[in-house]
Each structure stands twice: as C-alpha cells, then as structure tokens.
Amino acid sequence: MVEVLRSPAMPTKKPVQSEGTLNLRGIPRDTIYRLKMAAAAEHRTVKDLILELVEAKFQDLEKKGLLPKGRKDG
Numbered sequence: 001m002v003e004v005l006r007s008p009a010m011p012t013k014k015p016v017q018s019e020g021t022l023n024l025r026g027i028p029r030d031t032i033y034r035l036k037m038a039a040a041a042e043h044r045t046v047k048d049l050i051l052e053l054v055e056a057k058f059q060d061l062e063k064k065g066l067l068p069k070g071r072k073d074g
Helices: 029-041 046-063
Strands: none
Touching (some): 029 046
C-alpha cells in the first residue's frame, strides 16, 4: 500500500466559484463613457468597478431588509 504524505503547508483547493455572463443593452453612451473614465481614474477594470458598486447596493438593501442576506464565500 502506498501512503501519500501531506505537508501541513500544502494549500488546499478552494471550490471554484461559478461565473456567468451579463449583456446589457440600451445603456446611454454617455453613461458608458463615464463608467470607463471612472474605472480608469481608479486604475481598475470596468468589471471590478461594476462589481464593487453592485455589492455596495446589495449590502444597502440587505441592511434595509429588502434583500435576503447573501452567502459570504471566501
């Protein structure tokens, strides 16, 4: 029988969080431009900026009791 030795320092695999795709239509060009400029001003991607804004809105709605508390993975 072969025994596998694990060092306590070996990292364990985290479960992969599933991702999806969201396509938005009908966004005014000025809004898209401002979004890109805001992301660039903070040296971030548009995706990261949108995720931060959406998460902040979720937390606000959760505090008001209008949205169920989300899972805290990570």
